[in-house]
Amino acid sequence: xxxxxxxxxxxxxxxxxxxxxxxxxxxxxxxxxxxxxxxxxxxxxxxxxxxxxxxxxxxxxxxxxxxxxxxxxxxxxxxxxxxxxxxxxxxxxxxxxxxxxxxxxxxxxxxx
Amino acid sequence: xxxxxxxxxxxxxxxxxxxxxxxxxxxxxxxxxxxxxxxxxxxxxxxxxxxxxxxxxxxxxxxxxxxxxxxxxxxxxxxxxxxxxxxxxxxxxxxxxxxxxxxxxxxxxxxxxxxx
Numbered sequence: 001x002x003x004x005x006x007x008x009x010x011x012x013x014x015x016x017x018x019x020x021x022x023x024x025x026x027x028x029x030x031x032x033x034x035x036x037x038x039x040x041x042x043x044x045x046x047x048x049x050x051x052x053x054x055x056x057x058x059x060x061x062x063x064x065x066x067x068x069x070x071x072x073x074x075x076x077x078x079x080x081x082x083x084x085x086x087x088x089x090x091x092x093x094x095x096x097x098x099x100x101x102x103x104x105x106x107x108x109x110x111x112x
Numbered sequence: 113x114x115x116x117x118x119x120x121x122x123x124x125x126x127x128x129x130x131x132x133x134x135x136x137x138x139x140x141x142x143x144x145x146x147x148x149x150x151x152x153x154x155x156x157x158x159x160x161x162x163x164x165x166x167x168x169x170x171x172x173x174x175x176x177x178x179x180x181x182x183x184x185x186x187x188x189x190x191x192x193x194x195x196x197x198x199x200x201x202x203x204x205x206x207x208x209x210x211x212x213x214x215x216x217x218x219x220x221x222x223x224x225x226x227x228x
Contacts, residue, residue, distance in 0.1 A: 034217070043203060043219040044155060089155060100145070100217065102155040 002027040004092050006103025014111050019080050021106045023090035024072040030092040033066060033073045038087045038105075047088075048075070080110045114138045116220035118204050124226045125194055133189045133223045135204030142209035143167070144187045145217070146179065148200040155203065161187065162209065194227045201225075 003026040013019050025033075031052035036044035050057045050064045050073065057064050061080075066073040073092075077084055087107050093100035117136045125131050137144050146158040160167040161179055178190045187206075191198055204220040 032215075036219075041224075043221045045219075046216060049216070091155075100147075100157050102157075104154045 002030055002092055002101040004090060004101045004103045006090050006106060008106060009104065010107045010109070012109045012111065013080050015080060015082060017080055019075075019077045019084070019108055019110075021075045021088055021090070021108070022072060023074070023092070023103050024070075025092040025101075026071065027092070028068075028071065029094055032093050033064070034091050035062075035064060035075045036089045036091065036102075038089060044089060077108075080108075082110050082112050084108060085110045116204055116206050116218050118202075118220035118223050120223060121221065122224045122226070124228065127196060127227055128193050131191050131194055131225065133191075133202050133204075133225070135187045135189070135220055136185050137187055137204070137206030138218060139185070140208065141206035141218075143207045144179075144181070145205040145207075146189045147203045147205060147219075148172070149203065149222075150200045158189075191225075194225075196227050199225055199227045 004023055006023045011019055034049035035047050037047045038044045048059050048062050048064050050066050052068055055066055061078045063076040085108055087105045089105050090103040091100055116138055119134045123131055144161045147155050148158055149155045157170050159169040159173045159179055164181060176192050180188050201222045201224050203222045205217050207215060207217050
């Protein structure tokens, strides 16, 4: 089955700096890679996703890159703000979300 | 914006008791899922459900677990005889099922299950 590894487990940055979180996956059949932001005690919220037919996607301060050959994808947050502080999860799955696998999460702390 | 809703938000039960967690997926969605998240750990897939039957299930989803769509709106997860290690946040999710480029997975707000 799929195995998703996520690094780092914690990340502390100064407000205004950039943050990068990286994930690797094992199953070459995976073709959908979302990123979720989870605040304490709340549901995972989709913030950006990418499919295997593209290499990069951007939405304002958030971008995701995908390297299918190396089987890794990354989340980039620029101009970080304190409200970006949360746990971020990557995930990988097939076209129908069956057996959707999550990374272990990165706790991002943005210091004012 | 439509949401996946879950009830109850918190459930406390004694070990060995049966619990039923309830979910109302988004109305036009055809695929339903249960995930769980033990405190401080990653979200884990349990089961997916389509056309009134299980589509996929993980190793976690053993004989103690079952799912059901008892009517046109509810989707339930039953744990027959709860164990301490079943304590977790359980998330329901749903997706449309068209599998086009806009397909997304929507999560409910979760049920925190505490087994004592």
